[in-house]
Amino acid sequence: MSFPYEYIFKYIIIGDMGVGKSCLLHQFTENKFVPDSPHTIGVEFGTRIVDVNNKKIKLQIWDTAGQERFRAVTRSYYRGAAGALLVYDITRRITYNHLTTWLTDARNLTNPNTVIMLIGNKKDLEGQRDVTYEEASAFAKQNGLIFVESSAKTGENVEEAFLRTAKLIFQSVQEGNVDLIPDGGITKSNATNTNNTPNLGQEKKSDCAC
Amino acid sequence: MWQSTSPQQNNFERVIPNFNKSLSFDSSLPPRQINGVTNNNSNTGGGGNLSSSTSALPSKVNRNTNPIPAHLQKHFLQEKNRRRGVTVATSPQQSENRRMILLGNSRPNRQRSKSLPSLNTWDYVPFEYKSTTEGQINLYQDELTEDIISTSSSSACSSPSSSEPSSPSLTRSNSSNTLLNDSTTDLTSSTPTYSGSVRERPPVPPRTYPSRSLGSSNDFTSANLTSKLNYETTDENKFIVVSGPKDQLVEYLCNKNKIDSTFGNTFILTFRYFIHPIELFNQLITKYESKVPYTSSAKVSKQYEEILERVRQNVLIVLSLWVESNFSDFLEDQYLYDKLIQFTNDSNSTFLKDSIDKQKISKIPILDLYSYLRQELLVNLSPRNSGSASSLKDKEKNQFFSYQTIIDWIMNYLSIGKNTADSIFKKLLKLKVIGSMGGAIVANVIKSQDSFFFVNNSNPKKEIYSRSFLDYSPQDIANQLTLLEFKMFQGVKMKELYYKSWTVAKTKFEQSPNVMALITMSNKIANWVATEVVTTPHPKKRVEVVKRFISIAEHCKKINNFNTLMEIISGLNNSSVSRLKETWKSLPTRYTNSFNQLQNFLKTDENWKLYRQAVKSKEVPCLPYMGLFLQDINFVEDGNSNIVEDEHNYINFKKMTLLSNILSEIQYFQKHPYYSFQTNTYIQTFIEKDIVILPDKELYAFSKFVESPTNPLNKFNKFIV
Numbered sequence: 001m002s003f004p005y006e007y008i009f010k011y012i013i014i015g016d017m018g019v020g021k022s023c024l025l026h027q028f029t030e031n032k033f034v035p036d037s038p039h040t041i042g043v044e045f046g047t048r049i050v051d052v053n054n055k056k057i058k059l060q061i062w063d064t065a066g067q068e069r070f071r072a073v074t075r076s077y078y079r080g081a082a083g084a085l086l087v088y089d090i091t092r093r094i095t096y097n098h099l100t101t102w103l104t105d106a107r108n109l110t111n112p113n114t115v116i117m118l119i120g121n122k123k124d125l126e127g128q129r130d131v132t133y134e135e136a137s138a139f140a141k142q143n144g145l146i147f148v149e150s151s152a153k154t155g156e157n158v159e160e161a162f163l164r165t166a167k168l169i170f171q172s173v174q175e176g177n178v179d180l181i182p183d184g185g186i187t188k189s190n191a192t193n194t195n196n197t198p199n200l201g202q203e204k205k206s207d208c209a210c
Numbered sequence: 211m212w213q214s215t216s217p218q219q220n221n222f223e224r225v226i227p228n229f230n231k232s233l234s235f236d237s238s239l240p241p242r243q244i245n246g247v248t249n250n251n252s253n254t255g256g257g258g259n260l261s262s263s264t265s266a267l268p269s270k271v272n273r274n275t276n277p278i279p280a281h282l283q284k285h286f287l288q289e290k291n292r293r294r295g296v297t298v299a300t301s302p303q304q305s306e307n308r309r310m311i312l313l314g315n316s317r318p319n320r321q322r323s324k325s326l327p328s329l330n331t332w333d334y335v336p337f338e339y340k341s342t343t344e345g346q347i348n349l350y351q352d353e354l355t356e357d358i359i360s361t362s363s364s365s366a367c368s369s370p371s372s373s374e375p376s377s378p379s380l381t382r383s384n385s386s387n388t389l390l391n392d393s394t395t396d397l398t399s400s401t402p403t404y405s406g407s408v409r410e411r412p413p414v415p416p417r418t419y420p421s422r423s424l425g426s427s428n429d430f431t432s433a434n435l436t437s438k439l440n441y442e443t444t445d446e447n448k449f450i451v452v453s454g455p456k457d458q459l460v461e462y463l464c465n466k467n468k469i470d471s472t473f474g475n476t477f478i479l480t481f482r483y484f485i486h487p488i489e490l491f492n493q494l495i496t497k498y499e500s501k502v503p504y505t506s507s508a509k510v511s512k513q514y515e516e517i518l519e520r521v522r523q524n525v526l527i528v529l530s531l532w533v534e535s536n537f538s539d540f541l542e543d544q545y546l547y548d549k550l551i552q553f554t555n556d557s558n559s560t561f562l563k564d565s566i567d568k569q570k571i572s573k574i575p576i577l578d579l580y581s582y583l584r585q586e587l588l589v590n591l592s593p594r595n596s597g598s599a600s601s602l603k604d605k606e607k608n609q610f611f612s613y614q615t616i617i618d619w620i621m622n623y624l625s626i627g628k629n630t631a632d633s634i635f636k637k638l639l640k641l642k643v644i645g646s647m648g649g650a651i652v653a654n655v656i657k658s659q660d661s662f663f664f665v666n667n668s669n670p671k672k673e674i675y676s677r678s679f680l681d682y683s684p685q686d687i688a689n690q691l692t693l694l695e696f697k698m699f700q701g702v703k704m705k706e707l708y709y710k711s712w713t714v715a716k717t718k719f720e721q722s723p724n725v726m727a728l729i730t731m732s733n734k735i736a737n738w739v740a741t742e743v744v745t746t747p748h749p750k751k752r753v754e755v756v757k758r759f760i761s762i763a764e765h766c767k768k769i770n771n772f773n774t775l776m777e778i779i780s781g782l783n784n785s786s787v788s789r790l791k792e793t794w795k796s797l798p799t800r801y802t803n804s805f806n807q808l809q810n811f812l813k814t815d816e817n818w819k820l821y822r823q824a825v826k827s828k829e830v831p832c833l834p835y836m837g838l839f840l841q842d843i844n845f846v847e848d849g850n851s852n853i854v855e856d857e858h859n860y861i862n863f864k865k866m867t868l869l870s871n872i873l874s875e876i877q878y879f880q881k882h883p884y885y886s887f888q889t890n891t892y893i894q895t896f897i898e899k900d901i902v903i904l905p906d907k908e909l910y911a912f913s914k915f916v917e918s919p920t921n922p923l924n925k926f927n928k929f930i931v
Contacts, residue, residue, distance in 0.1 A: 021847060026848055065845070067841050
């Protein structure tokens with residue numbers, strides 16, 4: 001029996017309250033998260049296995065939704081993320097204005113190789129748009145971020161956001177820029193030894209959308 | 211809603227399980243074998259017509275389209291499965307209706323037992339026939355058995371909630387079940403006929419048959435109502451409500467033989483999502499005040515009365531649950547509060563009164579109450595020395611007070627009932643600030659003339675005030691932080707957590723003041739930790755500071771204060787602190803290891819596995835990390851809608867269950883404060899007023915400076931080493 005995936009990438013999703021972070025996660029993982037029933041304890045939520053260049057990669061996404069206010073506390077989450085999704089709400093300029101702070105945090109607290117992606121969420125609410133695509137695009141360019149506008153509601157560009165970051169991370173893995181250490185947010189699963197990972201059973205469980 | 215005055219009230223002429231009769235027969239059987247139904251038409255009305263058709267067993271059979279083999283049937287009838295209720299049907303048509311509800315269209319394919327006196331019940335506890343395990347009907351056996359035994363053997367009312375939940379999915383609700391457990395003990399005084407099962411009993415599953423609607427033409431109001439709720443079966447074959455319209459949810463809450471405690475707790479914790487408190491309160495009162503409609507038969511009247519009594523019981527239980535989980539609903543609404551007090555007086559329910567008392571005293575610091583009590587009794591009530599100038603210390607040496615005196619004082623001072631005063635007294639005994647004269651108290655029984663004395667608990671330790679946290683012991687700081695933060699945690703009301711109101715930027719401080727206070731405090735402490743470290747210029751002293759914080763964190767872990775633990779670990783993880791390589795290098799291994807262990811404990815891997823396991827153990831007192839609760843609520847809110855859209859916009863009760871699991875966990879911990887910790891005002895003032903906090907930028911600047919060669923102390927230090 002072989003592992004269903006070869007790599008694990010750790011992601012974090014950051015941004016102001018109410019920008020739809022956990023909705024993005026729900027949309028991507030189709031995971032109706034049952035936070036603490038005995039069946040889910042120990043099972044990682046917010047995971048999905050994707051296919052990048054014919055390699056199975058497990059994305060393990062950490063969401064601080066609901067805890068944003070514990071600013072001083074949640075910073076410890078940043079450590080060891082391979083990818084960071086920086087989310088704002090295109091209908092609320094204030095969430096866009098706060099991006100600099102979030103970005104500084106992300107830059108300071110993650111490692112230099114962390115791929116940061118800017119996501120303008122709530123694209124479906126075009127009528128209430130408060131931040132133009134061009135403006136955000138320029139901001140992303142300035143700060144060397146990849147940028148996409150998405151809608152967690154319709155699902156538009158959600159897959160793409162996650163997959164594009166996964167590709168970039170994978171690319172830097174292949175180029176040897178990133179060490180395969182857990183602290184870098186990237187882990188390679190040991191395909192030869194199936195008993196090595198105690199998590200195996202749980203990993204498989206989280207594989208199915210429940 | 212239950213309309214007691216409706217002409218359709220005939221539906222009450224049905225069933226009341228007759229436990230006495232059951233007992234007279236069943237007690238002779240081995241408990242495991244009591245689970246079936248035998249029929250009895252010794253009753254009034256159209257029993258003869260009915261009894262052959264209303265048995266619990268075939269209903270299940272029909273549903274499974276899996277009739278019981280003949281040989282097994284016989285087996286049931288003769289040896290097993292004796293359970294009876296009373297059925298009174300007034301007309302053949304009615305019995306037919308009843309049969310339809312219970313059994314569906316097909317006739318049951320089993321025979322009536324002629325030999326056994328038995329009663330039918332429409333509101334039976336169903337059980338499952340399992341074709342896979344031949345000859346065995348094992349579902350609910352225990353429930354039925356214990357039911358019968360408990361109801362008949364205990365005159366006192368036992369709690370309807372579970373004392374040993376067997377299903378993992380229900381264990382969560384256990385915390386809130388304790389609500390019910392605690393509160394039902396004194397029910398008997400005001401409400402003699404209530405009876406409940408010892409074990410948690412599953413709600414009676416819906417007798418719904420998807421293919422057929424139990425039309426409104428049918429006069430079995432209650433059956434109709436329940437039939438509109440959607441249920442699911444858990445792995446353990448317990449039935450849980452997953453969705454339904456508002457009115458039916460309220461109906462199900464009270465109009466049952468026994469309260470479904472899991473449902474009741476969930477309902478009370480989440481009803482604000484679908485019903486206004488005043489509306490709910492009024493509906494409950496209407497139910498309570500329903501009158502027995504006129505019937506010609508005395509027997510029928512009696513049965514009405516019994517059903518009504520049960521409904522009244524349930525209303526009282528629901529109200530006390532409400533009082534205990536969301537007392538602020540009443541405190542913040544004068545109208546509702548007045549109504550509640552009026553109802554409590556009218557119904558003369560000590561049970562409900564105790565619940566209200568308990569809420570009244572829940573925020574009173576018990577040790578402060580004690581010092582006041584001690585002073586009052588010693589100075590004012592002391593028979594000798596009255597007016598003399600001798601000190602309290604001299605007086606208390608030979609002063610004894612009877613239990614009655616102390617209880618009277620507490621009751622009078624707090625204007626509460628005896629039961630609550632007694633619980634305070636027992637807490638004081640437990641805290642060992644009151645001693646019993648006769649030594650140990652036998653089996654917790656206290657007689658009113660028993661004498662007690664006050665233990666001299668004055669702290670001889672002289673407290674100092676300092677502006678440096680290093681002058682206080684790590685334990686003291688941890689304890690005081692715990693007291694401060696627990697007070698905030700305890701202040702968090704359930705409604706602050708509804709609709710994620712702490713995340714709504716505009717209203718969060720009005721809607722969720724206590725959550726916000728706790729969050730602000732958490733950030734403050736985390737920042738303070740970082741500030742203390744980076745603003746200590748001397749290298750050795752800085753290591754000392756880090757060591758001290760690790761010690762505080764260790765102590766927090768020891769006393770289950772995970773909120774403060776999280777703050778300190780986060781503070782030490784602040785990038786301005788973690789970048790201080792020299793400092794971390796100089797830290798003794800014991801501290802490095804300890805720090806790593808604590809960090810490991812709080813790591814987010816596998817959905818906070820280690821931390822969640824610790825919280826799950828339910829060791830109290832405990833101050834859990836608030837942020838994770840908020841995150842969990844956030845996920846439940848975002849991942850589930852409030853109504854089930856594809857049906858008739860039913861309330862999504864499954865979501866309510868998920869929410870209430872989190873909320874009841876919070877309440878569980880809120881109910882267990884750190885009684886034994888004494889307030890140290892100096893340290894608390896220091897924490898609240900004196901600690902210095904720097905913004906991130908300055909923290910970083912300090913951090914750069916302290917380990918750079920520009921810090922003269924570094925050179926000095928190197929020179930010495």
